[in-house]
Structures are given as structure tokens and as C-alpha cells.
Amino acid sequence: MTVSVHGVVVRGKGEPADVTEVLVPDPGPGEALVRIQACGVCHTDLHYKMGGIGDDYPYLLGHEASGVVEAVGDNVTEVAPGDFVILNWRAVCGQCRACKRGRPWYCFATHNAAQKMTLKDGTTLSPALGIGALAELTLVAAGQCTKVNPAIAPATAGLLGCGVMAGLGAAINTGGVSRGDTVAVIGCGGVGNAAVLGARMEGAKTIIAVDVDDRKLRWAREFGATHVINSRNADPVESIKELTGGFGADVVIEAVGRPETYKQAFFARDLAGTVVLVGVPTPDMQLDLPLLEVFGRGGALKSSWYGDCLPSRDFPMLVDLHLDGRLPLEKFVSETIALGDVEAAFTKMERGEVLRSVVVL
Ligand SMILES: NC(=O)c1ccc[n+]([C@@H]2O[C@H](COP(=O)([O-])OP(=O)(O)OC[C@H]3O[C@@H](n4cnc5c(N)ncnc54)[C@H](O)[C@@H]3O)[C@@H](O)[C@H]2O)c1
Ligand SMILES: [Zn+2]
Numbered sequence: 001m002t003v004s005v006h007g008v009v010v011r012g013k014g015e016p017a018d019v020t021e022v023l024v025p026d027p028g029p030g031e032a033l034v035r036i037q038a039c040g041v042c043h044t045d046l047h048y049k050m051g052g053i054g055d056d057y058p059y060l061l062g063h064e065a066s067g068v069v070e071a072v073g074d075n076v077t078e079v080a081p082g083d084f085v086i087l088n089w090r091a092v093c094g095q096c097r098a099c100k101r102g103r104p105w106y107c108f109a110t111h112n113a114a115q116k117m118t119l120k121d122g123t124t125l126s127p128a129l130g131i132g133a134l135a136e137l138t139l140v141a142a143g144q145c146t147k148v149n150p151a152i153a154p155a156t157a158g159l160l161g162c163g164v165m166a167g168l169g170a171a172i173n174t175g176g177v178s179r180g181d182t183v184a185v186i187g188c189g190g191v192g193n194a195a196v197l198g199a200r201m202e203g204a205k206t207i208i209a210v211d212v213d214d215r216k217l218r219w220a221r222e223f224g225a226t227h228v229i230n231s232r233n234a235d236p237v238e239s240i241k242e243l244t245g246g247f248g249a250d251v252v253i254e255a256v257g258r259p260e261t262y263k264q265a266f267f268a269r270d271l272a273g274t275v276v277l278v279g280v281p282t283p284d285m286q287l288d289l290p291l292l293e294v295f296g297r298g299g300a301l302k303s304s305w306y307g308d309c310l311p312s313r314d315f316p317m318l319v320d321l322h323l324d325g326r327l328p329l330e331k332f333v334s335e336t337i338a339l340g341d342v343e344a345a346f347t348k349m350e351r352g353e354v355l356r357s358v359v360v361l
Contacts, residue, residue, distance in 0.1 A: 001026060001182070002324055007117075007135030008359075009125065011058045013051035017134075017342045022060060024137045027073035031113045032142045038134045038336075040064035041345040041357045042163050043189065044280060048128050049346065050178065052282040056126040061115060061125075062134025062359075063089055064162035066154045076142040079081060084150035084275045086161045088311035089129040103309040105173070111141035129162070134342060135289065146311040148319040155358040156322065156330045158188070159317050162306075163356065166231030167255065168318070169307015170232035170278040172202055175216045175251040179203035184240045184266055185225075188216040189263055190332055190355045191278055192255030193223045199251075200224030201327070205242065207241055210236045210264070211320025213352040222331060240268040249274060253304075257281045260315075264311040272299040278307070335358045 007022035027033045039062045048059045061217070069083045079085060093099055093109035114127035115138055121177045125132060132138050148157060159165075167190070171177045175195075183199040185192045188211040199207045200223065208227045210218030217228035229239045241248055248270040254262050257279025260346035266289060307314075321327040334354035337345055 003137065004120070005136035006339055008339055009058050009119070010061060010063045011050045013055070013057070014049065017049055017061055017346065019340050020127065022135055023118045023120060024139055025116050027071055027139060028113070029074040030142055030147050031139055032069050032076060032077060032079055033069045033071045033137060033139055034067040034087065034145060034247065035137055036065050036067040036135060036159040038066050038131050038361065039160050039359045040163065040190070041092060041349065042340055043191070043201050043349065043357055044162070045128055045134075046346050046349060047282070057094065058119065058123060058125055060114070060125040060127045060132035060135060062350040063129035064158050065131065065133035066157040066161065070137065072142060078142045079145045079147055083145070083147045085145035085147050086157050086311070086315050087131050087138075087140060088146055088315070089131055090309070090311065091141050091307055092310060094144070094314070105310055106305075111144055113139045113141045122307050134339065135358060144313040146314050149323060151323055152319050153330065154183040155333050155360055156335055157319060157342050158358065159329065159332050160313070160318055163190040163289055164194040164329060165309050165314065165318075166278055166304065166307045167191040168198035168201070169256070169309045169314070170253050170276045170304040171198030171251070173194045173272055173308035174278075174302050174304035175253060175276045177204050180205045181246045181250040182206040182270070184210060184252045184265075184268055185220070186210045186236065186252065186254050186261050187256035187279060188220045189255065192253070193220055193355060194332065195253045195255055195278065196220050196225050197223040197327070199286045206244060206249070208240055208249065208361055210240070215352055219331075219355060235265050237268045244270065247271075249276065251276065253278060255279050259285050259287045262287060264287040266301070269297070269299065271297055274300045274302060276302050278304040310331055333358050334358050
């Protein structure tokens with residue numbers, strides 16, 4: 001039976017994110033219906049609203065969520081009604097070329113369950129990252145649900161579904177940060193500060209946080225930054241070199257998604273160091289770099305999709321570390337808000353007032 005719930009929808013480029021009635025059908029084979037308990041507002045949702053991802057309006061926003069499985073369709077073995085789950089936008093399929101080559105964190109499979117949700121007049125919704133979780137209920141592929149220990153607060157758990165996992169994984173999985181490394185993180189929002197925390201977990205010796213906002217840098221210190229640079233007041237490349245004996249950092253993580261900050265990352269790393277781009281650029285952006293420097297500096301220029309995570313491996317482990325008191329994920333929750341407050345949360349995000357606003361239902 002199709003049910004009507006409230007969801008946060010953007011109808012056209014730059015239009016406000018409004019709470020609207022959304023119709024959700026019963027789960028079909030391989031699908032799960034999830035009652036959302038919490039969903040973070042990520043910068044990627046703002047990209048959707050502003051047309052930075054595509055033009056498939058109306059978008060149903062939200063993709064960083066936790067909740068309880070309400071019902072499952074036929075042939076679902078992964079989860080059962082009552083399970084507390086974190087939603088993921090990469091359900092490893094086991095069948096595609098990446099999975100078969102043993103690199104499931106590059107799984108190409110897309111999941112279309114959430115596209116069965118519509119507006120009241122039947123208009124198909126495009127769910128953000130195939131999830132659309134800024135809604136009371138959402139319909140996903142069962143593989144997009146990862147069961148975790150329900151002792152974690154839903155608002156904290158949901159953040160592992162995107163930004164916090166992307167940042168932790170950019171440092172741990174993609175950047176391969178290891179004990180004694182020097183690391184710089186450019187852009188310390190929810191994603192960048194999670195990269196700071198990931199670098200600390202891995203035992204980095206020097207962790208340099210760069211942002212244009214002192215508030216973000218204060219939070220970065222709490223997550224483990226050993227040094228902070230406000231790049232409005234100081235040249236970040238020179239400052240990172242000074243703090244690393246003149247060499248540059250072993251790993252530089254770009255968590256803004258702009259050509260100028262990518263260039264800073266490129267020039268602020270040590271010879272044969274690694275640059276990780278986890279920030280998402282928009283289609284109009286171009287990068288101009290001297291090719292000789294790309295060759296001469298060696299090392300690795302990598303991008304990090306979802307922190308190269310494997311939800312079934314990483315979510316339960318990170319939740320358990322948090323419950324053990326070893327991973328302060330709750331510090332990413334700056335405020336809890338209602339569904340109707342998402343537009344205001346975008347404004348706070350743009351003003352730099354929050355790491356994460358989290359809708360709690
Ligand atoms: N790769 C992935 O899988 C993935 C996942 C989630 C989010 N993202 C992307 O990561 C980026 C960050 O997301 P977020 O949610 O942390 O956003 P956010 O808005 O919370 O944080 C961005 C930070 O960058 C800072 N900043 C802006 N301009 C800067 C500059 N010129 N120099 C230094 N710092 C600057 C801001 O002050 C802010 O602290 C976005 O592009 C988002 O789309 C990527
Ligand atoms: Zn996100």
C-alpha cells in the first residue's frame with residue numbers, strides 16, 4: 001500500500017527546500033522501507049539544490065541517515081523489520097567489474113528503489129544519491145541498509161552514512177595516512193574535520209587544519225589538529241611547508257572542491273606525497289597546473305569517493321569504536337532540527353555556523 005509522508009523537495013535550480021507530501025510505495029523484491037530517525041544536511045544536498053549535480057528536478061534531498069527497517073520485500077536476507085540501520089549510497093553488488101576485480105569500494109551499481117517515490121501528482125522524484133532520506137520514510141535497495149548496534153544515538157549514526165565516513169575514509173583508506181605522517185586538511189567542514197579525526201586515529205604526527213573560518217579551526221583542534229591556519233590571513237602553502245621542515249605534508253586532503261584549494265593541496269605536499277580530493281567540484285570548474293610539476297613532484301593524485309569505504313565492514317566497526325568511547329562522532333552534530341528547518345540549515349552551512357545540522361524525526 002502506498003503511503004503519504006513528508007519529505008524535503010527542491011523543485012527547480014536554486015529554489016527553496018520545502019516540506020512536501022511524498023508518496024512511498026511498498027517495498028518490492030530486494031527492497032527495504034526505512035523509517036528515518038535522523039538525517040544530516042550535507043553540502044552535497046546544497047549542490048543538488050543549486051544545480052551543481054544535475055538538472056533532474058524535483059530532487060528529494062537527504063542521504064546521510066539512520067533509521068529502523070519498517071518492511072522488506074521478497075528475497076531480502078540482509079535486514080529484517082526492526083533492525084537499526086545506517087543508509088549507504090554504495091551497496092556493493094558483487095557482480096560489476098569493480099567487485100569482480102576485488103575492488104568493491106569502486107562498485108558501479110546504481111540502485112533505483114528510491115526513484116519509485118513520487119509527488120502527490122505522480123511526478124517522479126530524483127532522490128539525492130539514490131537515497132532521499134530527508135523524509136519520514138524512504139524506499140531503498142536492501143543492500144543500502146547496514147545494520148549497526150542500536151545503542152548509538154541516531155543523529156550521530158546517520159553522519160557515518162556520508163560526510164563523516166567520506167572524511168575519515170579520505171584519510172584512512174584513500175590517503176593511507178600512517179603513524180608518524182604529516183597531514184594537512186584544506187577545508188574543515190564536516191568532511192574535512194572528519195579527515196582530521198581520521199588522521200589522528202591513524203597516528204599522524206603533525207595534522208595541519210586550513211580553513212577561512214576560525215570557528216571551523218577551533219573545532220579542528222578538538223578533533224586533533226596540531227596546527228591551524230586561517231588562509232585568509234596566511235599563505236597556506238608556505239605555512240604548511242614551514243610546519244613540515246620545509247618539505248610539505250605527506251598527505252594533503254582537499255575537502256572544499258574548488259580549483260584554488262586543489263592547487264594549494266598540490267603545492268603543499270612533499271615530493272612523492274599524496275593529494276586526496278574529497279571535495280566535490282561543480283561542472284564549470286577547470287584546473288590549470290604545470291604538467292612538469294605533475295611529473296616532477298611524483299606521488300599520487302587521488303580522488304576519494306565516499307572515503308573508499310565498504311559500509312558492511314566500516315559502519316559497524318566505527319559505531320563500536322564510538323560506543324567504546326574511542327571515536328567522538330557526536331561532536332559533528334552541531335544542532336538537531338526539524339524537517340522544516342533544512343533551508344535555514346543551508347544558510348547556517350554557508351555562514352560556517354555548523355559542522356552538521358541533523359534533522360531528527
Ligand atoms: N567525496 C565524497 O564522497 C564526499 C562526500 C560528502 C561530501 N563531499 C563534499 O565535500 C565538500 C565538503 O563538504 P562539507 O559537508 O564538509 O561542507 P561544509 O560546507 O561543511 O565545509 C566546507 C568548508 O570549506 C571551507 N572553505 C570554503 N572555502 C575555502 C577556502 N577557499 N579555503 C579553505 N577552506 C574553505 C568552509 O569554511 C567550510 O568550513 C563538499 O564539496 C561536499 O560536496 C564529498
Ligand atoms: Zn553527503
